[in-house]
Each structure stands twice: as C-alpha cells, then as structure tokens.
Amino acid sequence: MFDKPAFAGHESVHHFFDAKTGLRAIIAIHSTARGPAAGGCRMWNYVTSDDAFTDVLRLSEGMSYKNAMADLPLGGGKAVIWGNSKTDKTPELFRALGRAINSLNGKYWSAEDVGVSVNDMAFAAEETKYVSGLSTGKAASGDPSPVTANGVFLGLKATALRAFGTDDLNGRHIAVQGVGHVGAYLCGHLAKAGARLTITDVNTEALEAVAKATGAAIVAPTEIYDVAADIFSPNALGAIINPETLPRLKVKVVAGGANNQLATPEMGDRLREQGILYAPDYVINGGGIINVAAEIAGAYDPAWVEAKVQRLVQTLGEVLDQAGTEGRATNRVADEIARRRLVAIS
Numbered sequence: 001m002f003d004k005p006a007f008a009g010h011e012s013v014h015h016f017f018d019a020k021t022g023l024r025a026i027i028a029i030h031s032t033a034r035g036p037a038a039g040g041c042r043m044w045n046y047v048t049s050d051d052a053f054t055d056v057l058r059l060s061e062g063m064s065y066k067n068a069m070a071d072l073p074l075g076g077g078k079a080v081i082w083g084n085s086k087t088d089k090t091p092e093l094f095r096a097l098g099r100a101i102n103s104l105n106g107k108y109w110s111a112e113d114v115g116v117s118v119n120d121m122a123f124a125a126e127e128t129k130y131v132s133g134l135s136t137g138k139a140a141s142g143d144p145s146p147v148t149a150n151g152v153f154l155g156l157k158a159t160a161l162r163a164f165g166t167d168d169l170n171g172r173h174i175a176v177q178g179v180g181h182v183g184a185y186l187c188g189h190l191a192k193a194g195a196r197l198t199i200t201d202v203n204t205e206a207l208e209a210v211a212k213a214t215g216a217a218i219v220a221p222t223e224i225y226d227v228a229a230d231i232f233s234p235n236a237l238g239a240i241i242n243p244e245t246l247p248r249l250k251v252k253v254v255a256g257g258a259n260n261q262l263a264t265p266e267m268g269d270r271l272r273e274q275g276i277l278y279a280p281d282y283v284i285n286g287g288g289i290i291n292v293a294a295e296i297a298g299a300y301d302p303a304w305v306e307a308k309v310q311r312l313v314q315t316l317g318e319v320l321d322q323a324g325t326e327g328r329a330t331n332r333v334a335d336e337i338a339r340r341r342l343v344a345i346s
Helices: 049-069 091-102 118-124 145-164 181-192 204-214 221-226 266-273 287-296 302-326 330-345
Strands: 012-018 023-031 041-044 075-082 173-177 196-200 231-234
Touching (some): 023 049, 041 049, 049 075, 091 118, 145 287, 173 221, 181 204
Parallel strands (some): 041 075
Antiparallel strands (some): 023 075
16 A cells, blocks of 8 residues: 555545445545545445555545645545445445444545435435535535536636636637536536537436537547547546547647546646646635535535635636746646645644
C-alpha cells in the first residue's frame, strides 16, 4: 500500500466487509489537517479490488485539495463500495456502510457520489450521524448535485472567458460526457445559455431524457473525444484525459464536474502544449462539497453556500490567470496552492 503512487501520504485507509449484506467497502482518509475528512461514497463494479483501492486513494486526495481550495474546515476522505449499483443495492447494505462510517468516530463524513443516491444514504444515516446530503433532518438540503452543477456552469463560463475572450455561451458547441446527476443539471444550464450540445452516456435512458429536454445530439461513448467542439465537459468517471484520448480532442477548453479527469499530472502539461485550457476538476466542481459542509455545520444557510460558490469561481479564475502569466499547466498551479493551504494549517 505505502509504495503505491496513489497513496500520497494518506493518514489511514480502512477496509470493511460484512458477510451478511455482502458489503465490500474502503474508506480512505487522506487528511484531517483542516477538519474531519469529508467526501462522497461511490458504488462501482470495479474489475479488481486493486482498481477500487487505487480509485479511493486518488479520490480521497482530491477531496483534500477540493476542500482546501473551497476554504472549508474539512479534510479529505472518500468511500467506495465494490459492487453493481443497479443490482447489488439493499437497505441493509447501506446500513452496514453506516456502521462502518460510525466506527471511525467522526473522522470521516460521507455523502452521495457516483452510483449512490440520497435514498441510499438515508439508510446509512440510520446507523450513524456522520452522513450528509440528506433530504430530512435539521440541516438537510437534499442532493448536492444541483449545487455542483451550478458551480461547474459558472466555472465553465469563467474558463470560456479566458479562452475565447467572452463568457457568452450562446452558440458555443459543448461536448458533454456523462448526463447523470451533475451532468443532466449542467446540460440544463448550458442549453438555457444557448449552447449547442453533443452528449453521451452509458445510460441510454438518461441520455434520451436529456436530449429531449435540451435538443442535444447524441453520440456513442467512444465517439465523444472526436467531436469537434469549443468545449469538452467531462462529468462521468476519472482518468479520461490520457495518452489515448488526448490526441483525439478537438476543443479549446476542458471543463467539467468529473473527479480526477487527468490520468496523470503530466496530462495537464500535455493539454497546455496542445493549446487546451483546463479547469482543474477539484476547483471547478467544489459546489457540492460546499453544500455538504453547510449541512455538517448543523445549520444550512443557502446564502452562505451561494457566497462560497461565487468565491470558488473567483479562485478558479485566479488559478487560470496565474497559470497563464507563468506559462504553466493549470493543474500544477492549483496543486501548489492546495498543498500550501494544507501545510499552512497542519
């Protein structure tokens, strides 16, 4: 474990197995320097346990950076459940997850992520108080996806401003990968702004619903990288900017809500060399965790959430501007700022 590049100095990693429910879960805590670790729970049918392990480590580190860049009193953590989210879910499975989270005594707070819904986490909340993103309770605000999507939309506009000289998206062609919780809401914002959309997803039902609502064109998942567009917006899984996909991109901007979009940090350098402006994922997609932080604080305040999202968009702009002035990749600049914020408070 300690030799893996993705380990990245994690404080602790916890494996959980429950024979009765079939739960196979990993909770990774990267940092508690700024406060309790917080990050969503993902359910995915990984090919191997090593894939699940690497994913949770990368996601957890990303949450430390995301929470630091959003200036939240939270550290970084993440949970993954190894299983098929369409066939393996049961209330008891998520109650077992709740007990696993509770055993960490508040060092980790969870919410929804890919493959996990508000209703799923409600079952976990029956066994622990360290769950947010709920639809009931004193500080509940429901699914944080709309807030994430709004932040991505505003961040996409800020990135477009620097790439094209205007943040007006009317007539802009945007290729959107993933129309799940965040992607679907984002497509709604983009369509309202007058953008022309080309979309893809492995979920054909969701794909058709978004296409009907927005007038978007549909392409196969493997074809989205070849779409000649102004902006590519990844909103599904990570590591999609890699040596195989990068040469196929025909865009000027990459800006979306997916976590860990770069397969390696070097992909950020390659994007810059290719003339593509990249919005670092953990900066542009921090709206959801801001929403979650308001719940964790115990008194949900929509005005505070909105102000934090607006400040995060300013932070993204500062990262983009600094990278442009210094002639460096945007992810390198963002990483340095995030690490400084973690060190300064530890």
